[in-house]
Amino acid sequence: MQRVTSSTVADLFDVAGTRMLEQAAAATLPPHTLMQRAGLAVARLAMAWAPHARAVWIACGPGNNGGDGLEAAAQLQQRGFAPVVTWLGDADRTPPDARASLERARAAGVAFAESPPATWDLAIDALLGIGASRAPDGAMARWLASMHAGAAPVLSVDVPSGLDADTGRLTADPMPPRAHATARICLSLLTLKPGLFTAQGRDAAGEVWLDDLGCDASGAKPAARLAGAPPLHARLHSSHKGSYGDVAIIGGAPGMAGAALLAASAALHAGAGRVFAGLLDGRAALDASQPELMLRDPASLDLSQMTAVVGCGGGAAICALLPRVLSTARHAVIDADALNAIAQDAALKLLLEARGRRAQPTVLTPHPLEAARLLDTDTAEVQADRPHAAQRLADRFGSTVVLKGSGTVIAAPGERPSINLSGNARLASAGTGDALAGMVGAAMASGLPAPAAAREAVWHHGHLADQWPADLPLTASALARGGAR
Ligand SMILES: NC(=O)C1=CN([C@@H]2O[C@H](COP(=O)(O)OP(=O)(O)OC[C@H]3O[C@@H](n4cnc5c(N)ncnc54)[C@H](OP(=O)(O)O)[C@@H]3O)[C@@H](O)[C@H]2O)[C@@H](O)CC1
Ligand SMILES: Nc1ncnc2c1ncn2[C@@H]1O[C@H](COP(=O)(O)OP(=O)(O)O)[C@@H](O)[C@H]1O
Numbered sequence: 133m134q135r136v137t138s139s140t141v142a143d144l145f146d147v148a149g150t151r152m153l154e155q156a157a158a159a160t161l162p163p164h165t166l167m168q169r170a171g172l173a174v175a176r177l178a179m180a181w182a183p184h185a186r187a188v189w190i191a192c193g194p195g196n197n198g199g200d201g202l203e204a205a206a207q208l209q210q211r212g213f214a215p216v217v218t219w220l221g222d223a224d225r226t227p228p229d230a231r232a233s234l235e236r237a238r239a240a241g242v243a244f245a246e247s248p249p250a251t252w253d254l255a256i257d258a259l260l261g262i263g264a265s266r267a268p269d270g271a272m273a274r275w276l277a278s279m280h281a282g283a284a285p286v287l288s289v290d291v292p293s294g295l296d297a298d299t300g301r302l303t304a305d306p307m308p309p310r311a312h313a314t315a316r317i318c319l320s321l322l323t324l325k326p327g328l329f330t331a332q333g334r335d336a337a338g339e340v341w342l343d344d345l346g347c348d349a350s351g352a353k354p355a356a357r358l359a360g361a362p363p364l365h366a367r368l369h370s371s372h373k374g375s376y377g378d379v380a381i382i383g384g385a386p387g388m389a390g391a392a393l394l395a396a397s398a399a400l401h402a403g404a405g406r407v408f409a410g411l412l413d414g415r416a417a418l419d420a421s422q423p424e425l426m427l428r429d430p431a432s433l434d435l436s437q438m439t440a441v442v443g444c445g446g447g448a449a450i451c452a453l454l455p456r457v458l459s460t461a462r463h464a465v466i467d468a469d470a471l472n473a474i475a476q477d478a479a480l481k482l483l484l485e486a487r488g489r490r491a492q493p494t495v496l497t498p499h500p501l502e503a504a505r506l507l508d509t510d511t512a513e514v515q516a517d518r519p520h521a522a523q524r525l526a527d528r529f530g531s532t533v534v535l536k537g538s539g540t541v542i543a544a545p546g547e548r549p550s551i552n553l554s555g556n557a558r559l560a561s562a563g564t565g566d567a568l569a570g571m572v573g574a575a576m577a578s579g580l581p582a583p584a585a586a587r588e589a590v591w592h593h594g595h596l597a598d599q600w601p602a603d604l605p606l607t608a609s610a611l612a613r614g615g616a617r
């Protein structure tokens with residue numbers, strides 16, 4: 133059993149891939165072995181996580197997820213706990229594995245009840261797993277609501293019931309936030325699923341653990357992956373500023389120079405060799421506290437050997453500069469208003485596609501609304517399947533795509549998408565995206581391929597937020613300055 137952290141490197145399997153693995157594993161094992169292992173793993177995690185829990189409520193659904201809960205109930209009962217099971221199954225329609233576990237729970241003397249106990253110290257959600265086919269309703273919906281509204285911790289078996297395991301979309305009502313992040317825990321069985329880590333999945337699941345049930349997934353085809361912590365890059369003694377590349381920040385229209393300066397500061401602190409600020413606001417002055425930045429007229433910059441970070445605070449004026457950036461920049465990071473300009477302009481879309489065909493490294497860094505505009509859809513559709521939306525954008529424009537938000541997805545043509553687990557909602561403040569664009573620019577300028585540059589910068593950006601002292605406000609300018617590594 134393994135706890136998943138922001139540093140964990142792991143493959144993620146969708147429901148179809150998990151089912152194939154389950155069938156392959158079950159074919160080599162005596163009947164009911166997987167469910168016994170699953171139930172034992174749930175019981176062990178429950179005992180380790182809530183060792184003092186006296187009243188344990190296990191809510192079991194009609195399928196094999198419920199079977200895991202029944203098996204866990206039998207195991208807990210045998211270890212001196214006294215769980216109360218509420219089971220929504222119908223004896224005639226229960227799948228064979230779950231029926232065997234039902235018999236074991238009964239034989240162990242587990243108490244069954246029609247409705248939840250009056251109070252509980254730990255709730256185990258074994259209502260729905262990867263077989264969820266619609267939004268919970270009736271008793272199931274009521275039990276889920278009271279489980280998540282209660283003060284006691286919740287352990288979800290395999291996936292939180294009501295969460296789409298492939299996408300992280302909640303089909304149940306949004307779960308209320310919890311005072312403590314550790315008050316929700318999820319034991320994913322056999323495989324890790326993408327939906328646990330993006331969209332609403334992170335809030336619903338809480339801390340995620342994996343038990344592979346003794347099965348080897350190495351031959352199977354994952355749907356996505358957790359890229360985990362990037363490698364450390366040592367700097368050679370013989371290197372010089374030219375080794376780490378030039379970054380040109382192009383943006384900062386009148387009234388929005390701050391966004392471009394945030395990106396410039398972030399690129400500098402993330403290790404770029406030289407950073408040029410090409411501000412669209414000709415009257416804007418550089419911050420005297422950052423004399424390393426070089427102010428330039430954007431039209432004067434020769435981008436052919438540079439990494440251009442374009443769009444931060446760009447306003448409508450960025451439109452006129454985009455044809456030259458898209459045609460000439462050696463590497464490009466396209467953010468904010470530059471993305472919006474491209475979304476509205478067929479000629480710019482063609483230029484971006486042409487960059488992709490020429491294999492000129494490009495990273496797009498949309499938040500969900502910007503991604504929706506580029507895909508000609510709405511935010512809800514993007515958020516309903518973030519890995520798929522990021523992959524569509526990557527394939528459409530031949531670019532690496534960073535789809536921002538909780539569980540940032542990084543996609544590139546011909547690669548499996550990866551999901552980043554560093555970062556938290558303290559990043560939800562103006563300008564943190566500009567800082568990220570600058571960090572991606574620095575990583576590309578150092579010579580990393582676009583997908584690796586995107587993954588590494590996104591991880592470091594989030595990691596800074598995770599390490600941020602609780603009593604210090606997280607501002608974008610401080611985040612940008614903390615980008616040194
Ligand atoms: N077999 C094994 O040994 C192993 C199995 N494992 C475990 O099995 C889980 C998958 O089991 P599963 O395929 O039975 O699906 P599961 O998630 O229980 O749901 C299907 C049932 O729920 C019902 N249902 C669906 N939606 C509903 C709704 N909204 N409201 C009400 N009912 C709803 C659906 O009914 P139907 O749609 O057919 O009407 C059906 O009866 C997996 O997540 C893991 O925990 C692992 O431990 C590995 C070992
Ligand atoms: N709830 C959250 N959890 C994790 N990361 C978040 C969250 N909210 C925002 N972020 C991160 O903060 C940054 C915000 O970027 P963006 O939306 O472009 O904001 P801005 O335009 O103000 O800079 C992105 O890197 C995003 O992934």
Ligand SMILES: [K+]
Nearest residue numbers: 257260291293
């Ligand atoms: K569940």
